[in-house]
Amino acid sequence: EVQLVESGGGLVQPGGSLRLSCAASGFTFSSYDMHWVRQATGKGLEWVSAIGTAGDTFYPGSVKGRFTISRENAKNSLYLQMNSLRAGDTAVYYCARALEDGGMGFDLWGRGTLVTVSS
Amino acid sequence: QSALTQPASVSGSPGQSITISCTGTRSDVGSYNLVSWYQQYPGKAPKLMIYEVSKRPSGVSNRFSGSKSGSTASLTISGLQAEDEADYYCCSYAGSSTFDVVFGGGTKLTVL
Numbered sequence: 001e002v003q004l005v006e007s008g009g010g011l012v013q014p015g016g017s018l019r020l021s022c023a024a025s026g027f028t029f030s031s032y033d034m035h036w037v038r039q040a041t042g043k044g045l046e047w048v049s050a051i052g053t054a055g056d057t058f059y060p061g062s063v064k065g066r067f068t069i070s071r072e073n074a075k076n077s078l079y080l081q082m083n084s085l086r087a088g089d090t091a092v093y094y095c096a097r098a099l100e101d102g103g104m105g106f107d108l109w110g111r112g113t114l115v116t117v118s119s
Numbered sequence: 120q121s122a123l124t125q126p127a128s129v130s131g132s133p134g135q136s137i138t139i140s141c142t143g144t145r146s147d148v149g150s151y152n153l154v155s156w157y158q159q160y161p162g163k164a165p166k167l168m169i170y171e172v173s174k175r176p177s178g179v180s181n182r183f184s185g186s187k188s189g190s191t192a193s194l195t196i197s198g199l200q201a202e203d204e205a206d207y208y209c210c211s212y213a214g215s216s217t218f219d220v221v222f223g224g225g226t227k228l229t230v231l
Contacts, residue, residue: 035220037165044122045157045165045208047220058218094164104153104212104220105170112164 002026002108004095009113016085016117022078022095022110030073033098035106036080038091038115048093049080052102063089085117123148123209123223130229136197139226141209142190147221149190153212156185156194158205159225165208169194196228204230 008020020036036048049069050058057069068081078095092114096106124142131137141148141156148154152172157165167176169185172192182197192211196203209223 037222044225045210045222047210047222050218050220060219099170103170104151105155105167105210106157106165107167107170107176109164109166 004097004108004110006093006095006110006113009093009115011116011118012085013119014086014117017081017083018085018115020080020082020093020095020113020115022080024076024078024097027097027108029071029076032100033102034069034071034078035096035098036067036069036078036093037096037106037109038089038093039112040091043091046091050098051078082115085115087117089115090117091115121221123211123221125207125209125223125226127224128227128229130231131196131199132231133199133201135199136195137199137228139194139196139207139209139228141192141194141211141223143192143211143213143221144190146215147190147211147213148187148192150215151212152187154185154187154192155210156183156192157208157210159208160205168207199230201230204228 005023035050051069066084092112094112097108099105156169159165172187173185213219213221
């Protein structure tokens with residue numbers, strides 16, 4: 001089955017760190033650009049990071065310098081290392097697959113993992 | 120990058136057509152034919168409905184169509200059905216000097 005499964009979410013104190021994982025299956029993971037997208041409760045979607053098939057990485061200003069996206073193709077896995085977490089980072093974090101050939105669109109999503117930043 | 124602007128809510132009766140707008144700027148929607156639309160039910164992950172302004176992924180009903188004029192993209196749903204009631208988000212590539220992606224704030228579609 002073609003799917004993405006996130007894990008690693010939980011409760012963390014402000015200033016703390018957390019590492020999210022996303023396990024891919026049913027497709028050739030190494031051939032796709034991958035992204036993380038988050039959604040605060042009752043709010044809209046926000047792009048968090050991207051990694052290309054060659055390992056090039058991209059971030060919006062809101063997380064640049066604090067978050068690091070990485071991938072391990074041999075394990076069909078995507079990661080998001082989140083440091084210096086703030087209350088505003090509280091959200092469900094989804095991993096998402098970009099369209100084939102680097103197309104702009106996310107055609108496969110995981111169910112998400114909840115990150116709560118609170119003391 | 121600022122979020123794209125969508126109406127907070129739209130509504131329509133079964134069988135009718137509705138259109139959801141998504142207004143950006145010359146830095147995102149206006150510069151790239153890389154607008155996508157997502158449908159999201161409460162508590163569920165988003166689903167890709169339209170990509171590259173007007174293309175439909177396999178399996179998406181042809182009742183869903185997309186278009187763009189200037190810096191405003193639109194999603195039209197024809198022949199509204201009860202199952203279309205959901206939140207809809209637009210998304211655009213927004214990179215100029217570096218890769219960037221921006222989403223709209225979302226639109227709640229109510230089928231009356």
